[in-house]
Amino acid sequence: RATSRVxxxxxxxxxxxxxxxxxxxxxxxxxxxxxxxxxxxxxGTSVSYKGSQFVNQSGEGQIQDYIxxxxxLNYHWKHLTFFAKVLNVLDQRYDFYEGYPGPDTQYLVGxxxxx
Numbered sequence: 001r002a003t004s005r006v007x008x009x010x011x012x013x014x015x016x017x018x019x020x021x022x023x024x025x026x027x028x029x030x031x032x033x034x035x036x037x038x039x040x041x042x043x044g045t046s047v048s049y050k051g052s053q054f055v056n057q058s059g060e061g062q063i064q065d066y067i068x069x070x071x072x073l074n075y076h077w078k079h080l081t082f083f084a085k086v087l088n089v090l091d092q093r094y095d096f097y098e099g100y101p102g103p104d105t106q107y108l109v110g111x112x113x114x115x
Contacts, residue, residue: 051065
């Protein structure tokens with residue numbers, strides 16, 4: 001069994017004289033897919049795209065668009081979920097804000113408790 005999720009965010013401003021909204025991309029996509037394996041295991045992957053973003057309202061300065069790929073593996077047992085995640089699998093270089101780079105590839109492991 002598998003589930004998928006697709007989201008698209010598009011921002012259109014009809015007024016050509018309107019100011020830009022800083023750090024808000026005009027287009028953003030995300031696609032995620034999760035596979036449920038052997039009762040307790042889940043494997044997932046997601047790809048997200050963020051379009052270019054202006055750094056001020058006048059439309060001067062711009063952060064380039066980027067694509068990120070993430071993966072995760074989960075084991076569900078009673079009220080616990082053990083997980084391992086790899087974020088930014090391809091080690092994409094990008095900026096969150098002007099002059100503030102996004103993180104390199106990250107490896108996370110942990111446990112979620114549901115009660």
